[in-house]
Amino acid sequence: MKKQIRESIIKTLSAMHPESRGDQQEQIESLLIQCVKNQPNWQKVGITISHYPEIETRHIIEKLWELGKKVVVPKCTHKTREMDFYEITSFDQLENVFLYLQEPNPQKTTLASKESIDALIVPGIAFNKEGYRIGFGGGYYDRFLAGFKGDTVSLAFTEQLRMDVPVEKYDLPVDMLITSQQVISCKEERNNENFL
Numbered sequence: 001m002k003k004q005i006r007e008s009i010i011k012t013l014s015a016m017h018p019e020s021r022g023d024q025q026e027q028i029e030s031l032l033i034q035c036v037k038n039q040p041n042w043q044k045v046g047i048t049i050s051h052y053p054e055i056e057t058r059h060i061i062e063k064l065w066e067l068g069k070k071v072v073v074p075k076c077t078h079k080t081r082e083m084d085f086y087e088i089t090s091f092d093q094l095e096n097v098f099l100y101l102q103e104p105n106p107q108k109t110t111l112a113s114k115e116s117i118d119a120l121i122v123p124g125i126a127f128n129k130e131g132y133r134i135g136f137g138g139g140y141y142d143r144f145l146a147g148f149k150g151d152t153v154s155l156a157f158t159e160q161l162r163m164d165v166p167v168e169k170y171d172l173p174v175d176m177l178i179t180s181q182q183v184i185s186c187k188e189e190r191n192n193e194n195f196l
C-alpha cells in the first residue's frame with residue numbers, strides 16, 4: 001500500500017509541468033518564510049538537501065541564512081537507521097554520499113544535539129491533512145521524531161496530498177503542513193472530526 005502510493009506520487013511529481021511546479025514552489029517558499037518570520041523562537045532549523053522531484057530546498061536554506069537562522073542538515077547512519085544533524089553555513093560543507101543523498105561533511109561542520117533543534121522541516125512523499133506521511137521508507141524520520149520536542153513542518157505540492165495515507169505503528173504526524181495554497185494546522189485537524 002505505502003509502496004504503491006510512493007511510486008504513483010513520484011511518477012506524478014516527475015511529470016509535473018515545470019511552470020506549475022515553479023509556481024507552487026514559489027508559493028510554498030513564501031508561506032514558509034512568513035511562518036519562520038512569525039516564529040522568533042525558531043533559531044535552529046533542520047532541513048534536508050532536496051533531490052528532484054522533491055520540493056527544492058537550497059533556496060529555502062539561503063533564505064533561512066538571510067534571516068539569521070542556523071541551518072542543520074541530516075547525516076544518515078545506514079546500519080542503525082539513525083540521523084545526526086550538523087550545522088552548515090555553506091553548501092561547500094556538503095558531500096555526496098550513497099544514492100542521491102548530499103550530506104554534511106562532519107569534518108567541516110558542527111554536530112547539533114536533537115534538543116537544540118527548534119523546528120524540523122520533515123520531508124515526505126505523501127501527506128494527509130492530519131500530518132501523517134509516507135517517506136522514502138527508511139524509517140529515519142519516524143525514528144528521529146520519537147523524542148523530538150521541537151516543532152515539525154512539512155512542505156507539499158498539492159499533488160502530494162492524499163486522503164489514503166495509511167497510519168502504522170511507528171508513524172508520527174507533523175504539526176503543520178504548508179502547501180501552495182494554505183498552512184494547515186495538523187494538530188487542529190486531528191482534534192476535529194473525531195479523528196482517532
Ligand SMILES: Nc1nc2c(c(=O)[nH]1)N(C=O)[C@@H](CNc1ccc(C(=O)N[C@@H](CCC(=O)O)C(=O)O)cc1)CN2
Pocket residue numbers: 048049050051054074076101123124135136137138139140141
Ligand atoms: N532529500 C532528502 N534527504 C533525506 C531524506 C529525504 O527524504 N529526502 N530522508 C528521509 O527519510 C533521509 C534519508 N532517507 C533514506 C531512505 C531510504 C534509504 C535507503 O537506503 N533505502 C533502501 C534503498 C533504496 C530502495 O529501497 O530502493 C535501502 O535501505 O537499501 C536511504 C535514505 C535523510 N535525508
Ligand SMILES: Nc1ncnc2c1ncn2[C@@H]1O[C@H](COP(=O)(O)OP(=O)(O)OP(=O)(O)O)[C@@H](O)[C@H]1O
Pocket residue numbers: 002123124133134135136137138139140141142143146168170171
Ligand atoms: N521508531 C521506530 N523504531 C523502530 N522501527 C521503526 C521506527 N520507525 C519506523 N520503523 C521501521 O522503519 C521501517 C520504515 O518505516 P516507514 O515505511 O514508515 O518509513 P517512511 O515513513 O516511509 O520513511 P521515513 O520516516 O524515512 O521518511 C518500517 O519497517 C518501520 O517499522
